[in-house]
Amino acid sequence: MxxxxxxxxxxxxxxxxxxxxxxxxxxxxxxxxxxxxxxxxxxxxxxxWDDIVRARFPRPDWRRLAAVPALLRRLRRSGYERRLRREARSFALVIFGVHYLYLLFVALSLGAGCLLPLLLPAALRPWSLVAVPVAAYAILAALMAITRGRPFYCAHLVDDTAFTHDHAAGREPxxxxxxxxxxxxxxxxxxxxxxxxxxxxxxxxxxxxxxxxxxxxxxxxxxxxxxxxxxxxxxxxxxxxxxxxxxxxxxxxxxxxxxxxxxxxxxxxxxxxxxxxxxxxxxxxxxxxxxxxxxxxxxxxxxxxxxxxxxxxxxxxxxxxxxxxxxxxxxxxxxxxxxxxxxxxxxxxxxxxxxxxxxxxxxxxxxxxxxx
Structure with missing residues (x-):
C-alpha cells in the first residue's frame, strides 16, 4: 500500500x-x-505483530459464546460502555453494535436449531433434540463466516475488542x-x-x-x-x-x-x-x-x-x-x-x-x- x-x-x-x-x-x-x-x-x-493477530483472530465460536456476554456485562457494570459512548458515539455504535449483532446471531441460530425437530417425523423428534446444539452451532458458524467481511466485519471486530481489553488487563503476554x-x-x-x-x-x-x-x-x-x-x-x-x-x-x-x-x-x-x-x-x-x-x-x-x-x-x-x-x-x-x-x-x-x-x-x- x-x-x-x-x-x-x-x-x-x-x-x-x-x-x-x-x-x-x-x-x-x-x-x-x-x-x-x-x-x-x-x-x-x-x-x-501479524503473528499475534493470526493467533487470536478468528477465535472459535465456542470461545466467543462464553466470552462475549461476560465482557459486555463487565463493561456495562463498570460504566465503561456509557463513557465510551460519550466520547465516541460512532465508534461505540460500531463496536457495541457488532457485539449485540453477534448475540442476535446466537439467538437466531438457537431458534433455527430448535425448529429442526419440527421438520422431522414424530417418531424421530425425541432423538433429534440432541442434535439441536450441534445444528445451532453450525448455523452460528455459517453466520459468522458470512458476516466476516464488509459491511459487518463481525468476527474481526468482536475478536479485536477482546484483544484490546485483554491487553488492557495485561492478559496478552x-x-x-x-x-x-x-x-x-x-x-x-x-x-x-x-x-x-x-x-x-x-x-x-x-x-x-x-x-x-x-x-x-x-x-x-x-x-x-x-x-x-x-x-x-x-x-x-x-x-x-x-x-x-x-x-x-x-x-x-x-x-x-x-x-x-x-x-x-x-x-x-x-x-x-x-x-x-x-x-x-x-x-x-x-x-x-x-x-x-x-x-x-x-x-x-x-x-x-x-x-x-x-x-x-x-x-x-x-x-x-x-x-x-x-x-x-x-x-x-x-x-x-x-x-x-x-x-x-x-x-x-x-x-x-x-x-x-x-x-x-x-x-x-x-x-x-x-x-x-
Whole structure:
C-alpha cells in the first residue's frame, strides 16, 4: 500500500518519491524500507505483530459464546460502555453494535436449531433434540463466516475488542516483549538520524504510547540530546483501551508521555472515520489531565480532500477502507497527505512545533482546521 500510494502522491504533487524494497529484519521484529524524496532519505520500519493477530483472530465460536456476554456485562457494570459512548458515539455504535449483532446471531441460530425437530417425523423428534446444539452451532458458524467481511466485519471486530481489553488487563503476554524490543531499537537510533518519528495508526496509537513510555523509562533524557523525537497518531483509538478500568498502566503511560514536552505529538483526526475516536483530544477523552493547549497538536482532515465525491459515495460504508484512508494519497495538493508528510523535506518535528504553537493561542472550544 505504501508503494502504491507513494506513486499517486508523486504524480499528484510533482514529486520524485523512490520507495526501496521492503526487507524483513533479521530478528523478525519489523519490515523495513527506505524512501528517497527531494534529497531526503527516510528509513521506515513497520512493527510486525501479524503473528499475534493470526493467533487470536478468528477465535472459535465456542470461545466467543462464553466470552462475549461476560465482557459486555463487565463493561456495562463498570460504566465503561456509557463513557465510551460519550466520547465516541460512532465508534461505540460500531463496536457495541457488532457485539449485540453477534448475540442476535446466537439467538437466531438457537431458534433455527430448535425448529429442526419440527421438520422431522414424530417418531424421530425425541432423538433429534440432541442434535439441536450441534445444528445451532453450525448455523452460528455459517453466520459468522458470512458476516466476516464488509459491511459487518463481525468476527474481526468482536475478536479485536477482546484483544484490546485483554491487553488492557495485561492478559496478552506476547505484545510486551515485542514493544520492549522495538523500544531498545528506537533508543539505539538516537544520534544516527536527523529525527526519530513514532507513528501509530488505529490500535497502534495506544501501542505507540506504551512504546514511548518504555523508551523514556529506560532513558528519561531520550530526545533531549540533539535528535528530535516526535509521535504521530492517526485514526487514534486511545480511549478505547484507556477508559477500561483495568488499564491503569495504560493511563499512567499516557500521562507520562503527555508530560514529556520534549517529544512532539501530532494527532491527525478524521471526523468521518467511524473506527476512530476524535471528538476530543485523546488525553481528555481518556480522563487523563492535559498538560495544556497544543498538546497534542491537531490536524483535522476532510474526506473530500482525500478522495473524489464519486468514491466517497462508493466507499463511505466500507468502514475499514475509510479507516485506512488517512494513510493514503490525497487528491488535494494543499491538503494533508500521509506519504508527503513522512517523506517530505520539512522535518516532522518542525511541522508539529509549528502547529502546536499556532493552536496554543486559540481559545478553548474554538474549532480549528489547519492545512498541512
Amino acid at each position: 505504501f508503494r502504491r500510494e507513494s506513486r499517486l502522491t508523486a504524480a499528484r504533487r510533482g514529486l520524485d518519491i523512490a520507495v526501496g524494497d521492503a526487507v524483513r529484519a533479521a530478528d523478525g521484529l519489523s519490515l523495513d524500507w527506505t524512501i528517497d524524496s527531494a534529497g531526503t532519505r527516510t528509513r521506515y520500519g513497520l512493527l510486525r 506476547r505484545m510486551p516483549p515485542r514493544l520492549d524490543a522495538l523500544a531498545a531499537r528506537i533508543r539505539a537510533a538516537e544520534g544516527t538520524a536527523d529525527e526519530i518519528v513514532v507513528i501509530g495508526h488505529s490500535s497502534s496509537s495506544f501501542l505507540g504510547i506504551e512504546l514511548l513510555d518504555r523508551v523514556l523509562a529506560a532513558d528519561p533524557g531520550f530526545g533531549t540530546r540533539g535528535t528530535p523525537v516526535s509521535f504521530v497518531t492517526l485514526g487514534s483509538v486511545i480511549p478505547w483501551i484507556a477508559l477500561d478500568a483495568p488499564a491503569s498502566g495504560m493511563r499512567a503511560a499516557l500521562a507520562r508521555v503527555a508530560a514529556a514536552g520534549h517529544i512532539g505529538w501530532l494527532d491527525v483526526r478524521a471526523p468521518w472515520d467511524w473506527l476512530s475516536i476524535h471528538l476530543r483530544d485523546p488525553l481528555t477523552a481518556s480522563d487523563v489531565p492535559s498538560p495544556g493547549k497544543g498538546r497534542p497538536a491537531t490536524i483535522y482532515v476532510r474526506l473530500e480532500d482525500l478522495i473524489e465525491a464519486r468514491l466517497i459515495r462508493r466507499r463511505r460504508w466500507n468502514l475499514f477502507r475509510m479507516h485506512f484512508q488517512l494513510l493514503m494519497s490525497s487528491r488535494d495538493r494543499q491538503g494533508f497527505d500521509y506519504l508527503a508528510f513522512v517523506t517530505g523535506p520539512e522535518p516532522v518535528h518542525a511541522t508539529i512545533e509549528r502547529l502546536g504553537t499556532a493552536q496554543a493561542g486559540f481559545a478553548p472550544g474554538m474549532a480549528v482546521r489547519i492545512e498541512a
